[in-house]
Amino acid sequence: MTRAVTLTDIHAARERIANKVVRTPTVLSHSLSERFGVPVHLKLEHRQTTGSFKLRGASNAVASLSAEQKARGVVAASTGNHGRALAYAAKLEGMRAVICMSRLVPQNKLDEIRRLGADVRIVGNSQDEAQQEVERLVAQEGLVMLPPFDHADIIAGQGTLGLEMIEQVPDAALVLAQLSGGGLASGIAAAVKGVSPRTKVIGVSMARGAAMKASLDAGRPVEIEELPTLADSLGGGIGIDNRLTFAMCRDLLDDVVLLSEDEIAAGIRHAYEQEREIVEGAGAVGIAALLAGKVGVNGPVVILLSGRNIDMNTHRKIICSDAIAEPAA
Incomplete structure (x- = not known):
C-alpha cells in the first residue's frame, strides 16, 4: 500500500516551493466573529498567484520531476x-x-489556461471521461501525468497551507477545508494534526455530486454522477483506484458536511458584502457551512477561501439575487 503523506513531506514541499508561491495572509473576520461569538479567521488563499491554492501542489510536483520527465x-x-x-x-x-477537461468547466477557466500556453482538450461530460484522454496521452505520447489530487507531491504541496494556517492561528480549534478529490483536505489535515492534534478539520463540499463523501459513506471509492454546481471546482470523482486521498480523508478528517446551491450562494454573497472578497463557489463553502449552521464552533475557527476564479457575470447574478435556482442536470 502506498505510504500516506507525512508532516515531513509537507515541510520538504514548503522548502521546495518557497520562491514559487505566495504565503497568503490570514485575517480576522469581524462580522463572523461577532455573529458566532468566537474568533473566526479567513485564510486568503484566493489571492494566490493563479487565483487558487492549486499552485502549491502543481509547483511542488513539477519541481520534483527529473530532467528527463520535464523534457x-x-x-x-x-x-x-x-x-x-x-x-x-x-x-x-x-x-x-x-x-484535459470536461464540457462542464466554465469558459473563463478554459480561456485562462489557454492564455498560459497549455494545450487544452475538451473531452466528455465528466472529469472521469477527461481522465481517459489523459491516460491515452501518457500511453501514446509519453507525457507525465500529474493528477489534480491523488499524488503524493500534490498533496504535500497543498499541505503547506495547513502549516501556514496553524502557524498564523496557533490556537485554532477548527479548520474548515474544501473537499473534492481530497488532495487539499488530506494535505491540510496531515499538516494541522501533525502540529496540533486536537484541532478538528472538517471537509466541506456541495450536495450535488460529492464523490468523496459518497465514497467515505460506502467505505470504498465509488463513482457518482457529476452534476452542474456553483462549486464547480469541487466536481469530479476520486478514482476507483484511489491510492492516497480516500484513506487519508477517512483517517484524518473529523467530519464532512454538504451544502445546497442556495447555501453556497449565501457564502459567496457574504464574502463579497461583508468581507469585501470575491471568491468562487468552491472558495465560499467554508463560510457557507458556518452560516448554514452545519458546523458547531467552540473556539477559534480558520476558514479557507480557496479560489477566486469565478465567471464575473455569474458572480454579479449571485450578488444581485436573494436565491439561486438549483442548476439543471
Whole structure:
C-alpha cells in the first residue's frame, strides 16, 4: 500500500516551493466573529498567484520531476484550477503542458489556461471521461501525468497551507477545508494534526455530486454522477483506484458536511458584502457551512477561501439575487 503523506513531506514541499508561491495572509473576520461569538479567521488563499491554492501542489510536483520527465511534458485532468496552476508551473520551466477537461468547466477557466500556453482538450461530460484522454496521452505520447489530487507531491504541496494556517492561528480549534478529490483536505489535515492534534478539520463540499463523501459513506471509492454546481471546482470523482486521498480523508478528517446551491450562494454573497472578497463557489463553502449552521464552533475557527476564479457575470447574478435556482442536470 502506498505510504500516506507525512508532516515531513509537507515541510520538504514548503522548502521546495518557497520562491514559487505566495504565503497568503490570514485575517480576522469581524462580522463572523461577532455573529458566532468566537474568533473566526479567513485564510486568503484566493489571492494566490493563479487565483487558487492549486499552485502549491502543481509547483511542488513539477519541481520534483527529473530532467528527463520535464523534457517529456506533463498532462492532467482538471475542473479548471489545477489546470491553470499546472500550466503556470510548466510555463515557468519551459515545459509542454496538456490539460484535459470536461464540457462542464466554465469558459473563463478554459480561456485562462489557454492564455498560459497549455494545450487544452475538451473531452466528455465528466472529469472521469477527461481522465481517459489523459491516460491515452501518457500511453501514446509519453507525457507525465500529474493528477489534480491523488499524488503524493500534490498533496504535500497543498499541505503547506495547513502549516501556514496553524502557524498564523496557533490556537485554532477548527479548520474548515474544501473537499473534492481530497488532495487539499488530506494535505491540510496531515499538516494541522501533525502540529496540533486536537484541532478538528472538517471537509466541506456541495450536495450535488460529492464523490468523496459518497465514497467515505460506502467505505470504498465509488463513482457518482457529476452534476452542474456553483462549486464547480469541487466536481469530479476520486478514482476507483484511489491510492492516497480516500484513506487519508477517512483517517484524518473529523467530519464532512454538504451544502445546497442556495447555501453556497449565501457564502459567496457574504464574502463579497461583508468581507469585501470575491471568491468562487468552491472558495465560499467554508463560510457557507458556518452560516448554514452545519458546523458547531467552540473556539477559534480558520476558514479557507480557496479560489477566486469565478465567471464575473455569474458572480454579479449571485450578488444581485436573494436565491439561486438549483442548476439543471
